[in-house]
Amino acid sequence: MLIAGFPAGAWGTNCYLVAPAAGEECVIIDPGHQAAQGVEDALEKHRLRPVAVILTHGHIDHVASVVPVCGAHNVPAWIHPEDRYMMSDPEKALGRSIGMPLMGELTVGEPDDVKTLTDGAKLELAGLELSVAHAPGHTKGSVTFRMPEARDGSDIPSVFFSGDLLFAGSIGRTDLPGGSHAEILDSLARVCLPLDDSTVVLSGHGPQTTIGQERATNPYLRQVAAGQGAPEAPRRGM
Numbered sequence: 001m002l003i004a005g006f007p008a009g010a011w012g013t014n015c016y017l018v019a020p021a022a023g024e025e026c027v028i029i030d031p032g033h034q035a036a037q038g039v040e041d042a043l044e045k046h047r048l049r050p051v052a053v054i055l056t057h058g059h060i061d062h063v064a065s066v067v068p069v070c071g072a073h074n075v076p077a078w079i080h081p082e083d084r085y086m087m088s089d090p091e092k093a094l095g096r097s098i099g100m101p102l103m104g105e106l107t108v109g110e111p112d113d114v115k116t117l118t119d120g121a122k123l124e125l126a127g128l129e130l131s132v133a134h135a136p137g138h139t140k141g142s143v144t145f146r147m148p149e150a151r152d153g154s155d156i157p158s159v160f161f162s163g164d165l166l167f168a169g170s171i172g173r174t175d176l177p178g179g180s181h182a183e184i185l186d187s188l189a190r191v192c193l194p195l196d197d198s199t200v201v202l203s204g205h206g207p208q209t210t211i212g213q214e215r216a217t218n219p220y221l222r223q224v225a226a227g228q229g230a231p232e233a234p235r236r237g238m
Helices: 036-046 066-073 090-094 181-192 211-217 219-225
Strands: 002-008 013-019 025-029 049-054 077-079 114-116 122-125 128-134 143-147 159-163 200-203
Touching: 002 036, 013 036, 013 200, 025 036, 036 049, 036 066, 049 066, 049 122, 181 219, 211 219
Parallel strands: 025 049, 049 077, 077 114, 159 200
Antiparallel strands: 002 013, 013 025, 122 128, 128 143, 143 159
């Protein structure tokens, strides 16, 4: 399996290209602010052919390059219906203006083909299988994607694309419109805690981690596991 990731734009949002191997079809996860050139560079480097863009949520730092990327390769974008409006109205999603100079650089709107993500769906794209889990709290339409561990004896662990639900050492902010601290704690308990410790976590911001590492050290996941409330998370990303 090939996973090529890079941090993009003003918020350092992680964009990922995922394929069975170099030279194959791929999916693109969260092409955010100023990610289009990085996507093209990774496609060329690994000789990949995109078949879809899939989105963990609708904040502008994760979707700002959806229109140019989808348009350049004539592929659909997949997003949860509760976050779809954010592609066309990013300022409403933030509850404030994010500034005219920044907005002047963005291509706001939807690509020609938008498909709907639902809880429990199994996406079979580019020879990959991705399980979708609705995980509200950061936004109403936040989702995660999980790829199962390898079944060919190669000992490749499960990979979990957590978006802004879970970070190394922290969790997503809940102070923007549609955010809910109670909901994100529920999502952590329902979506993250059942995962195996070996599961690799690739989040929307920051470094790679594992569920085992976060179960042992992340104060939010530890308190959720103990059945306790957890304090509000610090701001990270949008």
